[in-house]
Amino acid sequence: MFKKVERVVCVGAGYVGGPTCAMIAHKCPGITVTVVDMNAAKIDEWNSDKLPIFEHGLDEIVFAARGKNLFFSSDIPKAIREADLIFISVNTPTKTYGRGKGMAPDLKYVESVARTIAQYAGGPKIVVEKSTVPVKAAESIGCILRDAQKNCPELKFQVLSNPEFLAEGTAMRDLANPDRVLIGGESSPEGALAVEALVTVYENWVPRERIITTNTWSSELSKLVANAFLAQRISSINAISAVCEATGADVSEVAHAVGCDTRIGNKFLKASVGFGGSCFQKDVLSLVYLCESLNLQKVADYWHGVIEINDWQRRRFADKIIAELFNTVTDKKIAVFGFAFKKDTGDTRESSAIHVSKHLMEEHARLAIYDPKVPKSQVLYELGLQTSPADVEKLVTVYNDPYEAAKDAHAIVVLTEWDEFTTFDFSRIHASMRHPAAIFDGRLILDQKALREIGFRTFAIGSAPDQAYNLFGTSGY
Numbered sequence: 500m501f502k503k504v505e506r507v508v509c510v511g512a513g514y515v516g517g518p519t520c521a522m523i524a525h526k527c528p529g530i531t532v533t534v535v536d537m538n539a540a541k542i543d544e545w546n547s548d549k550l551p552i553f554e555h556g557l558d559e560i561v562f563a564a565r566g567k568n569l570f571f572s573s574d575i576p577k578a579i580r581e582a583d584l585i586f587i588s589v590n591t592p593t594k595t596y597g598r599g600k601g602m603a604p605d606l607k608y609v610e611s612v613a614r615t616i617a618q619y620a621g622g623p624k625i626v627v628e629k630s631t632v633p634v635k636a637a638e639s640i641g642c643i644l645r646d647a648q649k650n651c652p653e654l655k656f657q658v659l660s661n662p663e664f665l666a667e668g669t670a671m672r673d674l675a676n677p678d679r680v681l682i683g684g685e686s687s688p689e690g691a692l693a694v695e696a697l698v699t700v701y702e703n704w705v706p707r708e709r710i711i712t713t714n715t716w717s718s719e720l721s722k723l724v725a726n727a728f729l730a731q732r733i734s735s736i737n738a739i740s741a742v743c744e745a746t747g748a749d750v751s752e753v754a755h756a757v758g759c760d761t762r763i764g765n766k767f768l769k770a771s772v773g774f775g776g777s778c779f780q781k782d783v784l785s786l787v788y789l790c791e792s793l794n795l796q797k798v799a800d801y802w803h804g805v806i807e808i809n810d811w812q813r814r815r816f817a818d819k820i821i822a823e824l825f826n827t828v829t830d831k832k833i834a835v836f837g838f839a840f841k842k843d844t845g846d847t848r849e850s851s852a853i854h855v856s857k858h859l860m861e862e863h864a865r866l867a868i869y870d871p872k873v874p875k876s877q878v879l880y881e882l883g884l885q886t887s888p889a890d891v892e893k894l895v896t897v898y899n900d901p902y903e904a905a906k907d908a909h910a911i912v913v914l915t916e917w918d919e920f921t922t923f924d925f926s927r928i929h930a931s932m933r934h935p936a937a938i939f940d941g942r943l944i945l946d947q948k949a950l951r952e953i954g955f956r957t958f959a960i961g962s963a964p965d966q967a968y969n970l971f972g973t974s975g976y
């Protein structure tokens with residue numbers, strides 16, 4: 500029933516759908532790939548010279564394949580009709596209303612795509628969940644598709660789970676050389692054929708031993724668990740960063756010493772002002788909600804601790820800034836360096852910068868925000884959602900020049916680990932600031948000693964105040 504895959508469609512032209520399909524088109528010249536989206540403006544951008552998202556290496560691949568075997572279109576019915584295999588790669592944000600509000604993922608977009616496929620398929624299709632979904636979501640998609648089969652016997656569907664593990668900022672590298680590709684499917688002969696059809700697509704560039712096949716529910720759950728484990732490592736080291744600050748241990752040294760144990764490993768142990776991004780919080784909350792729904796409250800509480808520590812770390816950092824600026828930031832200009840949730844992306848979803856900025860705005864600080872990739876409109880939009888447009892208007896200015904942002908500021912707060920921040924002329928910056936001038940490094944990227952020699956008061960996550968300089972007390976938190 501499922502022949503060799505020649506036409507792939509991806510519904511959802513976002514951070515996952517765009518780069519993933521660009522990579523498939525690049526690696527599989529024999530496959531025609533069409534990416535569709537209900538947002539026509541976004542499709543226009545994908546068809547333009549300025550793509551809607553920034554990832555190293557993405558432009559080159561898209562510009563080379565576009566119009567040959569890679570297409571971006573708003574004609575969803577046509578694309579679905581012509582496809583052999585359809586990726587569902589739409590957003591699954593945390594619900595903001597109703598049952599499961601603030602915890603469960605909103606599956607309305609996934610369901611809507613399933614219904615559209617049911618309506619326009621016209622023949623056999625392999626439907627692949629690429630979106631991150633709770634366990635058993637494939638069952639709901641299958642149910643909608645099976646219902647359509649009742650009136651149209653030529654329709655045949657197999658639903659697979661194929662979660663995506665790319666990280667933003669390194670998406671093209673991750674896609675070109677994944678640690679693993681995970682495919683879950685039914686154990687029936689038809690299911691096995693569908694799994695094999697998708698394996699064949701990935702085999703164009705991923706070694707077979709790195710393609711893992713499992714049952715559908717293992718695949719869906721593994722995605723949530725992978726993100727929960729990664730987020731847990733960050734919360735673990737961030738919890739330890741507080742112990743370091745109180746004791747004179749240094750969190751980078753501790754992370755290095757601990758991470759050298761090959762059983763633990765050295766990745767995802769960088770202390771920070773808290774993890775951000777569209778995935779970690781959403782997916783850990785989704786796991787917590789799942790556990791609660793299964794009456795596994797102890798397990799739910801355990802994973803919820805990861806989120807609690809993350810919120811606490813953001814708050815703790817903001818409180819430290821306020822305490823060290825003599826317990827008041829009212830009307831003080833504070834330069835914020837970095838607004839994206841991590842370097843090498845313009846994405847601000849759930850960025851810790853939003854939360855730290857919000858806490859400082861509640862204390863009436865005047866924020867001067869600089870980020871090399873995040874547009875002004877996006878900064879104002881994100882902060883407007885958290886506070887009020889009037890407060891944003893009054894308290895926030897977005898700068899294109901970091902030196903202007905720092906001029907006359909009482910402090911600089913580093914919230915994203917952009918490489919360029921380490922290249923700034925901090926002597927020049929110090930000279931232009933109000934004194935005593937302070938730097939709060941929430942990403943551990945700056946040379947504290949060099950900054951102190953220039954004359955800055957410094958604070959870095961996870962390191963105790965330098966006793967030789969004795970610039971900060973231990974008060975405040």
Ligand SMILES: NC(=O)c1ccc[n+]([C@@H]2O[C@H](COP(=O)([O-])OP(=O)(O)OC[C@H]3O[C@@H](n4cnc5c(N)ncnc54)[C@H](O)[C@@H]3O)[C@@H](O)[C@H]2O)c1
Pocket residue numbers: 510511512513514515516535536537538541588589590591608609611612629630631632663664665666667777778
């Ligand atoms: N962003 C990441 O780094 C990442 C990595 C791995 C997995 N994921 C998961 O992948 C999924 C997609 O994430 P994303 O970051 O690409 O989201 P996104 O918001 O960037 O893109 C989703 C796109 O889907 C479109 N869409 C929604 N409903 C639609 C419909 N019914 N028909 C057509 N188009 C529709 C939206 O217009 C949007 O352009 C999520 O489940 C996410 O958790 C994301």
Ligand SMILES: O=c1ccn([C@@H]2O[C@H](COP(=O)(O)OP(=O)(O)O[C@H]3O[C@H](CO)[C@@H](O)[C@H](O)[C@H]3O)[C@@H](O)[C@H]2O)c(=O)[nH]1
Pocket residue numbers: 631663664665666667668726729733766767768769770771772773774775776777778779782840841842
């Ligand atoms: O040691 C570390 C590593 C990361 N972070 C922060 O954690 C957040 C997430 O970073 P990262 O995981 O690199 O980026 P994402 O794009 O959110 O990718 C995660 O979420 C994706 C969506 O599910 C998954 O596909 C990826 O595998 C998973 O890494 C960012 O704010 C980072 O600054 C730290 O604070 N310390």
